[in-house]
Amino acid sequence: MRKLVAAAFVSLDGVMQAPGGPREDPTGGFTQGGWTVNYWDEPMGQFMGGIFTDPFELLLGRKTYEIFAAHWPFVGKNDPIGKVFNAVTKYVATTSAEPLTWANSVALRGDAAAEIARLKQLDGPVLLTQGSSGLLQTLLAHDLIDELRLLTFPLVLGPGKRLFGQGAKPEALKLTANTVSTTGVIMSVYERAGAIKTGTFELAQPSEAEIARRERMKREG
Numbered sequence: 081m082r083k084l085v086a087a088a089f090v091s092l093d094g095v096m097q098a099p100g101g102p103r104e105d106p107t108g109g110f111t112q113g114g115w116t117v118n119y120w121d122e123p124m125g126q127f128m129g130g131i132f133t134d135p136f137e138l139l140l141g142r143k144t145y146e147i148f149a150a151h152w153p154f155v156g157k158n159d160p161i162g163k164v165f166n167a168v169t170k171y172v173a174t175t176s177a178e179p180l181t182w183a184n185s186v187a188l189r190g191d192a193a194a195e196i197a198r199l200k201q202l203d204g205p206v207l208l209t210q211g212s213s214g215l216l217q218t219l220l221a222h223d224l225i226d227e228l229r230l231l232t233f234p235l236v237l238g239p240g241k242r243l244f245g246q247g248a249k250p251e252a253l254k255l256t257a258n259t260v261s262t263t264g265v266i267m268s269v270y271e272r273a274g275a276i277k278t279g280t281f282e283l284a285q286p287s288e289a290e291i292a293r294r295e296r297m298k299r300e301g
Contacts, residue, residue: 082200084139084207086216087131087229088243089116095240096213104147105241112237119233119263127259127267131229132164135205139196141215142174148210149182171199171207173215193222200224217247227271228253234264252276 089099098104098113106113140148148165155162170185173192180187188195192215199207209216219225230243257269283290 082202082204082207083226084196084200084209084219084224085131085136085227085229086209086219086225088209088211088216089231089233090243091115091233091235091237091240093236093238094242094244095237096211096243097237097241099211100147105143107241108239110240112240115235115237116231116233119261119265121262123259123261124231124263124265124267127231127261128161131208132161136208137169137171137205138165139171139199139207139209139212139215140173141212142172142176143214144211145170145172145174145180145182145185149180149185153182171196173212173218192218193224196224197222213241213243213245216243217245220244220247220249223249225272227269230266230268230270232266232268250276 088096090096097110098106099116100114101117102111102113104113148170152159152162152165157163166183168184170180170182171188172180172185173188173196174180175189188199196207196219209219216225252273252275253270254273255268256271257267259267261267286294
């Protein structure tokens with residue numbers, strides 16, 4: 081079974097919209113596009129290089145695909161990431177009938193979750209997402225993500241498209257790698273770790289004040 085890895089740039093408040101430039105995705109009036117640009121350093125380059133070291137195929141939502149297809153084929157043959165992205169297979173979850181013009185692109189039409197689940201059952205390299213906040217909600221809702229590789233930037237963006245949005249479900253994660261850039265970006269790798277295990281710090285015998293508080297919570301909702 082193939083692993084599905086979701087890699088994303090996120091702010092401290094979980095926004096992942098338009099990390100690369102102000103015209104990348106102004107949907108919803110988002111005005112902070114390009115918020116990652118001034119944080120890049122060598123450790124971040126090494127972390128990103130590690131994501132692309134092993135064989136992979138890209139899995140993208142349509143909007144991120146269009147952003148990439150308008151950029152990476154035009155960066156020049158000496159750009160290392162462009163060289164890799166242009167060569168690998170790109171699977172695109174889309175409801176549009178528009179043709180995919182970027183070389184080695186394959187449309188996944190219809191039920192995206194079912195199509196991606198089918199892909200995971202086939203032999204092949206890792207399926208790697210980049211951006212694709214809408215697609216990520218489908219992947220989260222259907223438990224299709226095996227690993228998260230996150231770069232968390234030291235800023236708060238407010239309104240915007242979020243990594244953990246409507247598709248997120250309660251789940252424990254295991255931190256398997258963690259480092260910090262010279263600019264304060266936290267680079268982390270998480271694997272799924274099953275159900276959340278809860279506990280309590282409550283007193284064995286609740287006080288009258290605690291009992292009254294609980295009753296008030298019930299009334300107030």
